[in-house]
Amino acid sequence: MVEGQTHSLDAVFHALSDPTRRQMLRSLAGGERSISELATPFRMTFAGASKHVKALETAGLVRRRVEGRLHLCRLEAAPLAAADEWLRYYTRFWSDRLDALDHALRSADAAHVKRRKR
Amino acid sequence: MVEGQTHSLDAVFHALSDPTRRQMLRSLAGGERSISELATPFRMTFAGASKHVKALETAGLVRRRVEGRLHLCRLEAAPLAAADEWLRYYTRFWSDRLDALDHALRSADAAHVKRRKR
DNA sequence: CTGTCCTTCAACCATGTGGTTGAATATAAG
DNA sequence: CTTATATTCAACCACATGGTTGAAGGACAG
Numbered sequence: 001m002v003e004g005q006t007h008s009l010d011a012v013f014h015a016l017s018d019p020t021r022r023q024m025l026r027s028l029a030g031g032e033r034s035i036s037e038l039a040t041p042f043r044m045t046f047a048g049a050s051k052h053v054k055a056l057e058t059a060g061l062v063r064r065r066v067e068g069r070l071h072l073c074r075l076e077a078a079p080l081a082a083a084d085e086w087l088r089y090y091t092r093f094w095s096d097r098l099d100a101l102d103h104a105l106r107s108a109d110a111a112h113v114k115r116r117k118r
Numbered sequence: 119m120v121e122g123q124t125h126s127l128d129a130v131f132h133a134l135s136d137p138t139r140r141q142m143l144r145s146l147a148g149g150e151r152s153i154s155e156l157a158t159p160f161r162m163t164f165a166g167a168s169k170h171v172k173a174l175e176t177a178g179l180v181r182r183r184v185e186g187r188l189h190l191c192r193l194e195a196a197p198l199a200a201a202d203e204w205l206r207y208y209t210r211f212w213s214d215r216l217d218a219l220d221h222a223l224r225s226a227d228a229a230h231v232k233r234r235k236r
Numbered sequence: 237c238t239g240t241c242c243t244t245c246a247a248c249c250a251t252g253t254g255g256t257t258g259a260a261t262a263t264a265a266g
Numbered sequence: 267c268t269t270a271t272a273t274t275c276a277a278c279c280a281c282a283t284g285g286t287t288g289a290a291g292g293a294c295a296g
Binding site: 034035036046047050054066068069070071 | 241242243244245
């Protein structure tokens with residue numbers, strides 16, 4: 001279903017628009033990670049990295065479970081799947097359209113009907 | 119492969135994170151649109167909508183061609199495909215995890231069998 | 237209890253964002 | 267020419283964002 005929640009798509013795409021967060025997701029693809037494990041690769045402050053994790057969490061891309069003094073994060077698939085579905089719908093549609101345009105351009109190459117001049 | 123151009127992914131995902139822009143893309147899926155055609159459905163100013171179009175353009179999602187006093191926009195598939203590739207990589211990975219979760223839920227609940235496409 | 241580790245919180249700052257307005261450009265039409 | 271249309275531009279505003287710092291709160295070790 002492409003319709004999805006507009007609201008959640010906002011959050012998901014916004015979360016994905018940051019390279020730090022995307023890299024965190026890549027790390028999380030290797031399994032559960034603590035906040036400090038997620039933060040270490042970056043040159044920013046711990047608190048700064050923690051904010052990024054929180055952004056991923058509120059976007060629904062990450063689930064957190066507290067174990068002692070560690071906060072262990074793991075990936076959540078559903079919102080990503082929704083975003084992917086959205087994208088897939090359009091990429092498929094647009095590639096069809098590009099094909100059609102390609103054909104049109106090929107067949108009507110020399111026929112420039114528009115009379116615009118300059 | 120999946121890493122690709124970090125920079126462009128930033129712009130594409132950010133462009134997609136706004137519902138106004140996503141709706142514009144939906145409109146553009148129906149074919150070429152002028153700026154005013156894209157702007158009409160929204161309650162915001164013309165200049166405001168024009169800014170959104172520009173955002174889509176700089177993200178590479180839209181190509182513009184000026185014909186007289188009209189600026190005609192059309193979709194550009196490539197950056198979308200890149201974003202989709204990124205997402206697909208992770209969703210595939212995460213769907214494996216979902217499968218594991220699914221199995222766990224099924225063994226616990228033993229009632230609901232999901233219909234999965236893969 | 238004391239201290240150390242992992243983490244969040246609150247305050248703050250610089251910059252970016254979405255949005256407005258008002259003017260400016262360029263093209264078309266009368 | 268004058269006027270209307272289609273669009274951008276520049277300036278500005280309120281607000282969110284990414285980042286910092288300096289605390290503070292639990293959990294564990296000694």
